Amino acid sequence: MVSEDINASTLFSSRGSKQEIEEGRAFAPKFDADGLIACVVTDAQSGALLMVAHMNAQALERTIESGEAWFYSRSRQALWRKGETSGHVLRVAEVRVDCDQDVLWLRVEQAGAGACHTGRRSCFYRAIVRNGPDTPLTLEFRDDERVFDPAQVYGK
């Protein structure tokens, strides 16, 4: 169950000194000017990089309280429970924070086939290829197998 009246100040600490932020035990996340923090999501079993998304304070609170990943969609400007349409929920095994506490790392177990809305397991299915100086870079598809049909999952 997700409580609606979580007060951010009860879960998050205020930002202290550089020493406190980097070496302390208080969780004092730094949200950017838009109130967002970046989240790297990896598969807790395989370690594979699945996706990168953003959370606002509310999404972070709901993730912590529910154990399932919530994000904030910048394009839709809305709180977003990952899997709410696809059913591909991400169960959170561990949340880590980086040295300056402005990036989160979620290690997750996937309830569904893939994390990417294109139907792939991961959003990172293309590598950059260099074609020589002053020549446009191109992309090569790698690990791009589709594990679900997005048209069927999301509708047309």
Added chain:
Amino acid sequence: MVSEDINASTLFSSRGSKQEIEEGRAFAPKFDADGLIACVVTDAQSGALLMVAHMNAQALERTIESGEAWFYSRSRQALWRKGETSGHVLRVAEVRVDCDQDVLWLRVEQAGAGACHTGRRSCFYRAIVRNGPDTPLTLEFRDDERVFDPAQVYGK
């Protein structure tokens, strides 16, 4: 060697349709309002998440041209060759881009001991611990062994 007169427009393509961005072979990175793109850095051998940093167009060009990771420091507002002080250069094995081309993933080989300026292998050496409802979250140190002495590497 890093060429100083790289023209961004010769390496990067302009943003096309959603279909072209997600399923195409043109590399059309999306820089944010500050001209930056987020980069997830993992160890190419172990797969471990090392750090997250940002690049501007120039840092990305230099990374592609030199095969070593360059970033843009938001706090110092300066282009930054990773390892320029510590010697802990990151050699780039592969660069991938995500579905909407607004995040990069660098798979790197580390020339030095650790990626984090605190002396750890990774910046993500603390996990969030829940202490019950309406109670401040705390951090627990995990994988936090120091692999170099930051005072010695960076000076006091």
